[in-house]
Amino acid sequence: MKAILALEDGTWFAGQSFTGPGEAGGEVIFNTGMSGYQEILTDPSYYGQMVCMTYPLIGNYGVNLEDVESSRIHCPALIVKECCKEPSNWRSKESLPDYLKRHGIMGLEGIDTRALTRHLRIHGAMRGIISTADLTPEELVAKAAALPSMEGANLVDFVAPKEPYYWDGTGPVPATMDGDLPLWPENSEGSLRVIVYDYGIKWNILRLLAAENLTILVVPPTFPVHLVKKLAPNGIFLSNGPGDPATLTEAIAIIRELCELYPVGGICLGHQLLGIALGGTSFKLKFGHHGINHPVRDDITRKIEISSQNHGFCVDISNLDFLELTHLNLNDQTLEGFRHKTKPIFSVQHHPEAGPGPHDSQYFFARFRRMVETGQVQ
């Protein structure tokens, strides 16, 4: 079925919908991973973003039950050169088109994804509409231009939990409550206890925190500090998530207080919020970093890591002399991580949990555990 992708700047591409009739809108970005489409689709940080995969054949290993990063798909649409309709893999339970259809997500194929990617690289990520409706490209361009911009978008409420929960190894389980106070999981006295702020967390982060033998209690973005104090955790973790970090003023104010009280670590949106809470500012990157082969230098070990990345914003902490830059992106020299010079606080912009991607940065979780245990960043 014919479908058109129209961008806000007037550019448009004609292709085919492989998910039937429909319409979807959002910020159009590209991801350079050759695989990992299932993790990308279910990563809540992609909420509101239509992802164009630069690799030309997507879907050939199908969809399985294990590779999910949350319980649903968050991208409004997936854009590919060619979608494989007959997957072949021992773990596959469903084809990519069936999976997208079951979740009501648009799939567009048959466009020149290389031309689209080059366009976004030159002109920056922009709003777009994909539609099978009988509308002219000009009408669709006007619709795309009327969509809300990613800059200034507060999207966390669409993906974050409303209530505290535990992680049982495979999914979230509602926390036992005493009034408005969630309780730590049973028999967790004596273990290292971490409160995880969930702004749209990827499950692999929870899997890897749990693998460090940390007891986890996951809470919503505006979980108040007075309840944190009652729970007396050993540390705080701030998750990834969608949208513009600067809009999350309540979460930022909470983090600012928490930094005075506990060891704090963060990933991606969590890193950005931490940077802003400590006095930095955020800005939008031209087309963002979305892929699984981004080189990062860890200035603590002087090692180079190939990392998984997915972010459209970045933080500037250059005027804060109490923070030390620990990680640098070697593609564009942007900030990838920092630590506090005197307090147990550190974070990274990339995704050490991979899901999808290489495992070079997974030491983050052991480093986080050591910080929670010793009160010092090493």
Ligand SMILES: NC(=O)CC[C@H](N)C(=O)O
């Ligand atoms: N993966 C994330 O946490 C993304 C953070 C933020 N929404 C950004 O695009 O920069």
